[in-house]
Amino acid sequence: MQPATPNWRTSSYTGTENCVEVADNDPTKVMVRDTKARDQGYLAVERDSWTAFVGYAMQG
Numbered sequence: 001m002q003p004a005t006p007n008w009r010t011s012s013y014t015g016t017e018n019c020v021e022v023a024d025n026d027p028t029k030v031m032v033r034d035t036k037a038r039d040q041g042y043l044a045v046e047r048d049s050w051t052a053f054v055g056y057a058m059q060g
Contacts, residue, residue, distance in 0.1 A: 006031055006042075024050070 006023035021038070023031040030050040033042035045053075 008033070010035065 004026040007025040008021040008023045010019045010021050019035045021033050021035055023042075024047075028047065029044045030047060031042045031044050034040065
């Protein structure tokens with residue numbers, strides 16, 4: 001199986017000046033990068049870890 005080409009997107013809840021982009025179209029990982037430094041790389045995390053993080057963040 002070939003890795004998916006990242007489909008980067010930003011949240012509709014964020015502004016344009018301080019955002020991160022997320023690519024979650026890969027079946028094995030979620031990638032996160034800074035919109036101001038796209039060429040500096042990205043952080044890749046396992047899907048289960050990302051799901052737990054988002055769930056925790058949504059709790060406030």
